[in-house]
Amino acid sequence: MSSTPASSPTRSAAIASARGLVKTYGKGTTAVHALAGVDVDFARGQFTAIMGPSGSGKSTLMHCMAGLDTPTEGTVVVDDLTVSTMNQRQLTKLRRTQLGFIFQSFNLVPTLTALENITLPLDIARRPVDRAHLAAVVKAVGLADRLKHRPSELSGGQQQRVACARALVSKPSVVFADEPTGNLDSVSSREVLTFLRSSVDELDQSVVMVTHDPVAASYAHRVLFLADGLIVAELTEPTPDSVLEVLGSLTRQKASA
Numbered sequence: 001m002s003s004t005p006a007s008s009p010t011r012s013a014a015i016a017s018a019r020g021l022v023k024t025y026g027k028g029t030t031a032v033h034a035l036a037g038v039d040v041d042f043a044r045g046q047f048t049a050i051m052g053p054s055g056s057g058k059s060t061l062m063h064c065m066a067g068l069d070t071p072t073e074g075t076v077v078v079d080d081l082t083v084s085t086m087n088q089r090q091l092t093k094l095r096r097t098q099l100g101f102i103f104q105s106f107n108l109v110p111t112l113t114a115l116e117n118i119t120l121p122l123d124i125a126r127r128p129v130d131r132a133h134l135a136a137v138v139k140a141v142g143l144a145d146r147l148k149h150r151p152s153e154l155s156g157g158q159q160q161r162v163a164c165a166r167a168l169v170s171k172p173s174v175v176f177a178d179e180p181t182g183n184l185d186s187v188s189s190r191e192v193l194t195f196l197r198s199s200v201d202e203l204d205q206s207v208v209m210v211t212h213d214p215v216a217a218s219y220a221h222r223v224l225f226l227a228d229g230l231i232v233a234e235l236t237e238p239t240p241d242s243v244l245e246v247l248g249s250l251t252r253q254k255a256s257a
């Protein structure tokens with residue numbers, strides 16, 4: 001009998017997790033505890049948003065999870081691989097083969113077409129392009145008639161949708177998105193967020209997104225709230241109003257502390 005991926009005893013329910021995650025910048029009296037002992041599980045096949053005030057540790061958490069930064073203490077596991085003990089060569093391979101990234105600033109190569117940008121990670125890794133998956137991703141981001149355009153010939157929203165397709169085309173274990181709608185108007189933001197959500201619901205992707213925007217967070221299945229380097233609250237099935245309410249109560253707690 002073949003077992004489905006979800007029921008396999010060897011696959012954990014969390015696509016990425018951290019235990020006792022500490023990140024300290026600097027030393028002695030000038031030390032900044034960006035992460036102060038975070039325990040977190042990001043569910044497989046879910047869209048998770050990370051929110052919190054400026055300086056609460058959101059980017060640091062994402063960077064430690066994605067092997068872009070090294071934790072001071074604690075363990076990070078992504079798709080059953082222990083990231084926190086990897087050397088630079090292993091981290092590079094992990095990022096190239098297992099992870100997808102979407103940044104606020106799109107980070108497309110200006111001289112390449114949209115299609116060449118999308119397949120670039122596979123070309124760099126010398127991996128074959130799964131044509132059926134590429135077609136599904138291109139269709140999902142609604143870029144089929146823009147594939148020959150260069151980034152300068154695309155709107156900001158279209159450029160970010162190219163970046164989304166690039167992040168997904170290699171079927172990564174998890175996509176990390178850092179403020180993906182930070183440079184977009186509300187219409188383009190909605191397109192990108194709808195795509196990210198559908199990549200989870202329809203393409204079985206796992207997505208972790210840092211955002212300041214309660215509307216963006218409401219597209220996620222779950223929102224985690226950071227304050228002073230710790231996860232202090234969470235919401236499932238968020239709405240913009242419920243997210244704003246938690247953010248407001250965190251701000252009030254901070255003001256009265």
Ligand SMILES: Nc1ncnc2c1ncn2[C@@H]1O[C@H](COP(=O)(O)OP(=O)(O)OP(=O)(O)O)[C@@H](O)[C@H]1O
Pocket residue numbers: 025026032033034052053054055056057058059060061
């Ligand atoms: N390379 C660094 N060197 C020193 N301190 C750093 C460094 N990176 C981050 N920090 C500090 O760590 C803390 C957490 O930063 P981080 O960027 O993770 O917060 P954030 O929640 O993502 O903030 P923002 O919403 O403003 O982007 C802040 O106090 C920040 O100043």
